[in-house]
Amino acid sequence: MPEPAPSRTTAATAAPPGSSTPRPTVRPTAARAGLVLVTVSVCQLMVTLDASIVNIALPAMGESLGFADSALPWVVNAYALAFGGLLLLGGRIADLVGHRRAVLSGLVLFGLASVLGGFAQTPAQLVAARAGQGVAAAVLAPIGLTLIMVTFAEGAARARAVGIWSMVTAGGSALGVLLGGVLTDLLDWRWVFFVNVPIVLAGLVLALRSVPAVRPPLAGRPDVLGAVLGTGAMTALVYGLMETDRHPWGSVRTLGTLAAAVLLGLLFLVWEARIARAPIVRLGVLRARTAWVSSLLVTLLGAGMLVGFYFCSLFLQNVLGYGPLAAGAAFLPFCAGTAAGSMVAGRIVARFGGRATLTGALVLAALGILWFGGLGLDSDYLTGFVGPSIVTSVGVGVCMVANTAMGTSGVDPREAGLVSGLLNAGRQCGGSIGLAVLSTVAVTATRRAAADGDAARAALAAGYDHAFVVTAGVLGSAALLALFFVPSRPQTPVRQ
Template identity: 75%
Template sequence: MPGSPLPTSSTVPPEGRSAAAPSGHGRSGPRTGPVLATASLCQLLVALDASIVNIALPSMGDSLGFADGALPWVVNAYALAFGGLLLLGGRVADLVGHRRALLAGLALFGITSVLGGFAQTPAQLITARAGQGVAAALLAPLSLTLIMVTFAEGAARARALGVWSMVTAAGSAMGVLLGGVLTDLLDWRWVFFVNVPLVLLAGVLAVRAITTARPERTGRLDLVGAVLGTGAMCALVYGLMETDRHPWTSARTLVTLGAAVLVGIAFLVWEARFASAPIVRLGVLRARTAWTASLIVTLIGAAMLVGFYFCSLHLQNVLHYGPLAAGAAFLPFCAGVMAGSMAAGRLSTRFGARATLAGGLLLAGLGMLWFSGLGVDSGYLTAFLGPCIVTSTGVGICMVANTAMGTSGVAPHEAGLVSGLLNAGRQCGGSIGLAVLSSLAVAATRDAEHTGQQPLAALAAGYDRAFVVTAALLAVAALIAVLFVPAPAPKPSARG
């Protein structure tokens, strides 16, 4: 049942246990520190590689001779493989064992990073990035799964989720800065080579921290469901990524997104009616906490990616910041996420998940609305720093509170499934939000140009519209939290 404690270690199925499973008394096992370090390093790899190549793209294009229009696939190949395989990655970890799945994912990430660093042709580089995306689809849900099965619900899990959420948000921001530093001081190939020591460190920690190498009983992988689910996710992510080149009303976009919907429906029907061992047990979503958290994280994912994207564009295209300066400008964002993540556990204990989650979402929304005032003459200290701190603090609070709420009461043998759902929701939310709001921003820029505004002012007006809509999405998420997140159980009254 939602909100019920995790089973005691004596009732945890072997396939769900990593390290030392939490006891029913709310204590974590003796290896919680190494497990958290392993999960955080895996999540850092995933977050860094979603953004670290962006600044290096021009150097990659010049070095390898990319054709016109092919360079964005260095980014898209990672996003497509990652988004398309997330559900499968979460379920595979449940079936084969957490340590085996983690080591396989780390090995693939390390190998493809080396191949990317030594790539001599565009095809080799894009293939390596796709391989990194496959590895990330295994590591991302598994990093959250490790926390779910190692830390008992309550303050211990909230603190661990705070660290995990901080790494998720800060890693993306740091990726921009690190990519610029490595490209300027060394070579673009080092944005791949830098992963190797992180992979090795995470592998050593995983061997020491995760004690069950394989489950004692294994399930069967739902191959039909895997093909249908992966196909639906890939078609959706691909269709959304291509809307910058093909309009929403074009035949190509309509066919791709229509195929995603049809294959998605086939996937749901198969999982509900025919699969003997479904890759996604739809009954999990009957729990109010699970479907509410999945819906909210989709909106959070859209807000985070869109906000980060348009803030970066404003700094570089309107205020003329260089890549390194733009990356450094986001360091306060990392600090705000850290502060919000660390405060989320205490706030949830005092005010409950509903109030904490709604409050964090509203705070992030207010920050996004504040960003909508950015203009061509906006200074960093006077107009950017304030909303950056407010937004990031709210993001840190709501990410931790939502993840803790969504993973409450989940059976350990389905931890990977729920982790995959939450990660898939965030990834799809980001893809959908970026595609839709990019179109809105372009339309707003054209409208501003038609009214006679100067190009930079019109560009800023387009970004501002995206910030306003993003604030509205976070307000909707806050409303969902108020309406559907379970209220905290009343405390028993003291008897004299």
Template identity: 75%
Template sequence: MPGPALPSPSTGAPAASAPSAHGRRAPSGPRAGLVLATACLCQLIVTLDASIVNIALPAMGQSLGFGDSALAWIVNAYALAFGGLLLLGGRVADLAGHRRALLAGLALFGVASVLGGFAQTPAQLIAARAGQGVASALLAPISLTLIMVTFAEGAARARALGVWSMVTAAGSAIGVLLGGVLTDLLDWRWVFFVNAPLVLLAVVLALRSVAIARPVPGGRLDVVGAVLGTGAMSVLVYGLMETGRHPWGSTRTLVTLGAAVLLGLAFLGWEARFASAPIVRLGVLRARTAWSATVIVTLIGAAMLVGFYFCSLHLQNVLHYGPLAAGAAFLPFCAGVMAGSMAAGRLGARFGGRATLTGGLLLAGLGMLWFSDLGVDSGYLTAFVGPSVVTSAGVGICMVANTAMGTSGVARHEAGLVSGLLNAGRQCGGSIGLAVLSSLAVAATRNAAEEGRAPLEALAAGYDRAFVVTAVLLAVAALIAVLFVPGPAPKAAATGDASAR
């Protein structure tokens, strides 16, 4: 249901839309379009970088002399900094102002990218990747925050989120293709240098569209909360990343994950009882829209990353696709996400947010279940394209519907907080899902091998088990949507406060 327009100090243009609950008007027209372009370009930079580096890892290792274990830290350093700092990044955006935080994030990302391109040792490259992760932890929440404070709830925000989600999907697919092209035709260093023109363009757009916001009255950073929250997220992400080398039942894994739980409990206790200006106001999560959206996006994040990961492994390890061919094989998936994202707004207007979200989750779950039929003899056109389109269309629909629901009724000074929560949920969901389902897939592969199945058949059986569990995760998310997401409000209350839902 459309709610009151949110205030928008992030733009300076007069507006023709209805006044917000704070007496200000949401911008419209060319300035709002520039804000959307800025938000989408920042999101493209983040998603592109997350995938463009992966395909160049062997070339990086050979050029700089990485050992097998050290090479993984090119990815891990980014993931650790990004996942650990997302909550802090969202709150910093609220306190420092969106334009100031955005420009700082872009500057750091540009510098880290150039340093990564010129790196001469493994340590220098890993440090550059960590810098990119810190910058991404600022840029990812801000890109969503700009949409929240610029576009009023309802059709306008749904359309903007559709474009934003479409760019997110395109960035992942383009990153795989571009990484292969740059590495093959030029050099692996260009997967870093290519960020420079994108960052410069984003800075120009930000300076033209995002106005300097007034500081939040009485706003200050909760240092203790920031340390505890960042520590909990970082230790959790690190522990999950290390499960590939240390079993779940090992002392190291149990101690690491236990420390993450203790830090998380300490963070919640501090925020609830002692923090005068909490980095995460826990009252935000009392609204069903906020906590249910965070739980659902965590499950979606797990499904997306796990599905993408195991589809890629099946193409390369079972069907023997090369990296570039595997990247190109995901183009139907990218197209499906784009189509679903753009259709989500119209579906929401016709059927309501809860029905649209539930339908998208179920559609994605059916696609994942379809993927579980992949085998050694499965052809690309007959067995891969179909589930790719079904899954990706469902993902596009549910991502937009869930984000629109989770960002409804949010005050401007907490927009970055909610954006950080949603991004952190998706990142943690992906890390947890990948760690858990990788272990399940390995176990299923081992059991199939012990039953006497051929190596490739055993490998495919492990991947199929992961797809089935991923479908179950999406079904659980759909059940949460049915039980807890608020339904359409009565017409008489259509103009009421969104926070009352």
């Protein structure tokens, strides 16, 4: 357990932009600090778990509720869009109502949405439940790093706490795929939702015991219009990209949807920069190079991770004929590799620096995904799946921990909540955009292979392989970004 700051010391908590001094807070005792870390880890585990736990269950969901193939990705995207689009507003709400109230309300909402998803009878009900989970996740996720920053003193104790939190984030997605397979095969796909109920109950007990009920650090109203504009822009962008498999890029519908996304995005930037009194994204924080570089890196990594899990799950079941349990168990090496990469990331950064670590980890992840691009009908699990799983997962685990540490190192501690929101939003929105684009790539390649006379399974394999190759290119571009823009030394916080 990371060592907390000494009891009775004080440190700055989040304060509104422009305030002369941050409000002091009394740091908790060692036992309370450890319990805070357990609480935020449980919340983060559930949030990241649910980003991928449905992947293995997608074929069963589609068959049970009558999903069209083109609509099935919305089970994933409804969560990611609501999560990513509302994350920054969620962080602001936590500052306005207090961290304890935000954690408790987020957990209750997550539990209710999970129950509704488990009892869904139509595709629309299931997608709505997933969106509800995403809204709850947007409230829970930003609090994690913020509570760590105000609970643990700057230095080794905080670095270890951030490392554990990042390891949970990196491992949660891989564990979600495994758990989804076990629940779908042994019980029913509905249990990928019901499993959240005991986690929510445990989180509520922990939060009541550990998160202090203190006065909210900020006053005022949340920037609702900013959240609406930002979420609308992202939704229009993802929807326009996903529909390109049915409507050509030059069609009026596609161009109109993408134009609406650009317009909403511009309005969002203008509103946040010049009009909003309490913007959910104070653009000045991006003056710290670590903040904007880490946000871009996690966006590209998020695309690679979500797309990788999605297409690996479909490949195992639709091409190789694995059942849900076997497909979930197939991700055990990925879980192990992610955990190993997360545990050694701190030592690698200390020895080689952030730039070399992030560049190398992203290259490793890109090579692993490219290796997945060679999967075929006759692929063997040990040689065709385990190898790329380990290579990719170790790279992902190292990158997640190193990038989170870098992202929070170059900003004022009072901006930890905002940067946490940016990192989480980048990962979720990157996953949504990546899945939208690469689903179109896969569908197009599959249709082309089928037109050339390939059998159905061979055509599917060709489509998935194309998606893997393009995903490797995305991660390769992230490696170049890290090579040229990640600072070689830790950055001094930018004071606003």
